[in-house]
Amino acid sequence: MEQRAARRLARASESLVEWTIRLCGWSAIFFVFSILFFVVREAAPALREGLRLREFFTSANWRPDSTIQPQFGIVALFLGTVSVTALAMVIAVPAGLGAAIFVSEYSGAKTRETLKIVIELLAAIPSVVWGFVGAAVLNPIITQVTGAPIGINILNGGIILALMSVPIIMSVGEDAFRAVPDTYREAAVALGASRWQIVYKVLLPAAKNGLLAAVLLGVGRAVGETMAVLMATGHSVAIPHSILDPVRTLTATIAAELGETVEGGLHYRVLFVIGSLLMLITLVVNLTADLVVKGIRGRQNV
Amino acid sequence: MLTFSLSRYSLVACLAAATVACGGGSAPQNAGAGGTAAPASGTVIRITGSDTMVNLVQAWAENYRKKRPDVSVQVAGGGSGVGIAGLIDGILDLAAASREMEPKEIDRAAQKNGHKPIEFSVALDALSVYVHKDNPIATIALEDLAEIYGDKGATDKWSQLGIKNAACTSDTIVRVGRQNSSGTYVYFREAVLGTKREYKLGSIDQSGSKDVVALVGRTPCAVGYSGMAYITPEVKALKLSKKKGETPVGPSSETAMNKTYPLARELYFYSPGEPKPHVKEFLDWVLSPEGQKIVTDVGFVPIKGSSS
Numbered sequence: 001m002e003q004r005a006a007r008r009l010a011r012a013s014e015s016l017v018e019w020t021i022r023l024c025g026w027s028a029i030f031f032v033f034s035i036l037f038f039v040v041r042e043a044a045p046a047l048r049e050g051l052r053l054r055e056f057f058t059s060a061n062w063r064p065d066s067t068i069q070p071q072f073g074i075v076a077l078f079l080g081t082v083s084v085t086a087l088a089m090v091i092a093v094p095a096g097l098g099a100a101i102f103v104s105e106y107s108g109a110k111t112r113e114t115l116k117i118v119i120e121l122l123a124a125i126p127s128v129v130w131g132f133v134g135a136a137v138l139n140p141i142i143t144q145v146t147g148a149p150i151g152i153n154i155l156n157g158g159i160i161l162a163l164m165s166v167p168i169i170m171s172v173g174e175d176a177f178r179a180v181p182d183t184y185r186e187a188a189v190a191l192g193a194s195r196w197q198i199v200y201k202v203l204l205p206a207a208k209n210g211l212l213a214a215v216l217l218g219v220g221r222a223v224g225e226t227m228a229v230l231m232a233t234g235h236s237v238a239i240p241h242s243i244l245d246p247v248r249t250l251t252a253t254i255a256a257e258l259g260e261t262v263e264g265g266l267h268y269r270v271l272f273v274i275g276s277l278l279m280l281i282t283l284v285v286n287l288t289a290d291l292v293v294k295g296i297r298g299r300q301n302v
Numbered sequence: 303m304l305t306f307s308l309s310r311y312s313l314v315a316c317l318a319a320a321t322v323a324c325g326g327g328s329a330p331q332n333a334g335a336g337g338t339a340a341p342a343s344g345t346v347i348r349i350t351g352s353d354t355m356v357n358l359v360q361a362w363a364e365n366y367r368k369k370r371p372d373v374s375v376q377v378a379g380g381g382s383g384v385g386i387a388g389l390i391d392g393i394l395d396l397a398a399a400s401r402e403m404e405p406k407e408i409d410r411a412a413q414k415n416g417h418k419p420i421e422f423s424v425a426l427d428a429l430s431v432y433v434h435k436d437n438p439i440a441t442i443a444l445e446d447l448a449e450i451y452g453d454k455g456a457t458d459k460w461s462q463l464g465i466k467n468a469a470c471t472s473d474t475i476v477r478v479g480r481q482n483s484s485g486t487y488v489y490f491r492e493a494v495l496g497t498k499r500e501y502k503l504g505s506i507d508q509s510g511s512k513d514v515v516a517l518v519g520r521t522p523c524a525v526g527y528s529g530m531a532y533i534t535p536e537v538k539a540l541k542l543s544k545k546k547g548e549t550p551v552g553p554s555s556e557t558a559m560n561k562t563y564p565l566a567r568e569l570y571f572y573s574p575g576e577p578k579p580h581v582k583e584f585l586d587w588v589l590s591p592e593g594q595k596i597v598t599d600v601g602f603v604p605i606k607g608s609s610s
Binding site for chain 1: 380381383384386387390391404410470471472474476481482483488497498500501503504505506507508509517520521523524
C-alpha cells in the first residue's frame, strides 16, 4: 500500500514538473508573439499618418523633431548598424572560434577552466560599462594611434561589440567542438594526423552547424546591442566613409529618442517602425541560419 | 548542436519570462500602495526634464528635504523634451525645461489636461561654447558658429576660422551637440541657426550636458555647447559676439543678467495647470533668496529681482 502511494506521489510530481516546463516552453512562444503584436500595432498607424516609405528607405536625413520639415530617413542609421556589426564580426569570429579551438583541443584541463571562467566573465560585464570603456578609455587611444579627429567611431564601437560577442561565440563554439565524438579524434590520430590537421580537416567540418549557430548568435548580440554602441560610436547621423567615422545605429536611435516622443505621435510611431524593422532583420538572420543548417544536414544524409 | 544552443536559449527566455511575470505581478501592487499613500500625505513632487538643470533641481530637492522632511521631491533627467512629453502625458508635477515650450506643445498639453501649462522662470544660464583647453581660439561670432553647425554650412576646418589648432592634426572641426530630446539642442538651433535652418547632420550627439564637456575636454578638435555650470579645467568657454566685428562677451553671471551675452537664456519649470498647494510652496521656496542661493552654488545665475 505504502509503496503504491509513494509511486503515485512520484508520478504526480513528475507530471507537475512536466507541466511546469511545458508552460515555460510555450510561454516563450507566447511572449515572442505578443511582443511582435504590440510593436507592429504601435508602428502600423505611421503609414496612415504620413510616413513616406520612399523617404524612409532612401534618405539619409534623420530629423524627426524638426520644426521646419520633419524627415525620417534611416539610410545613415541602417548603415551605422551594418558597419559596426560587420567590423565587430570581422574581429570577433576569428577570435571567438580561435579561443574555442584552443580551449577545447589544445589547452590542458587547468588552463581550460581558468580561460573559460575569465572569458565568460566578459559576458557578465554590463553593456553600459562597455560603453564607458569605449567612450573614456578607447576614445583617446584611437585618436592618438590613428590620428582621427575623434575616437568614438565605427572602430571603437566595433572593438567594444567584438569584445561583447567573443564570449558567446567562444562558449557556443566550444560546446560544438566538444560534441564531436572522441572516436573522430581517435580515428584521425590513428591515421597520423597532426593536431591542427585534426582541427582543420575533421573537427571543423563535423562541428559546422554548431559553429554557424555560434556566429549567428554573435551577430544577433551585435545587432541588438544598444547602450554600448550608443556611447562608443559617437551617435552621429552620417553615412560612414571610413571606419574612423562616427555613426549612429538603429537601436541607439530608439533608445535615445523614445523618451521624448509623445505617445501616438508620428515620431513615436516611426521609432516603432524601426523596431519592427530590427525584428525583421533578426528574423531573417535566424531563418537563414536555420535553412543553411538544414541544407547542410540534408546533404550529409545523402 | 543547434538544438542544444536553442534549448539553452529557451531556458533563458523562460527565465526572462518568469522575471517579466514577476515584474508584472508586483507593479500594480506598488502602484496600489502609492495610490493609497499619496492622498494621505500628498507630499510627492515629481520633476522630470532638462539635463542642463538636473544638478540644480537635485540640489534644490536635497535642500528642500532638510526644510520639509515630509515632502519628497523626485528628480529625473532625460532632456527638456522628455519632461515636456511627460507633462503632456500628465505624469509629472513639474517639467524642467531649458527652453520655452513651443505653441504646438502648449496646445497639446491644454487639450490633454484641460488647462494650459503655467511657466515659472527659475534661473538663468549663459549657454557656453566650449573648446579643448589647448585650442588657441578665444572668441567666435554667432555667424561663424552657424556655418559650423548649420545645414549646408561651409566651415569644417579650424583653419577656415584662421585658427592654427596644433593639437588637432587633422584640422577637422568635430561638432559635439546634444540629442534632440534636449532643450539646449533646440535653444541653440533657434538662437544660432535661426528658426529656418536645420543642423548639419553628422554632429556627435551626447545624451548629457556633462558628457558634452567631458568629450570636448578629451578631444582637441572638438567644439561643443553646454550649460555654464558644467565648465571643467579641461575646456575653455569662448567669448561670443552677435556679429563679426562686435565686441565679444564671455559667459558670466553679470553678462547673463544684463543679457549682453548672446546666448543668455532662462531655465524654466512648467506646471501642467495651477500647481497643487505643496508644489506651489516648493516653487515659492525655489524663488526665495534661499532657493536662489543654491542656483549660484551650482554654477548658474539667479533670476533678477528674486531678492524680494
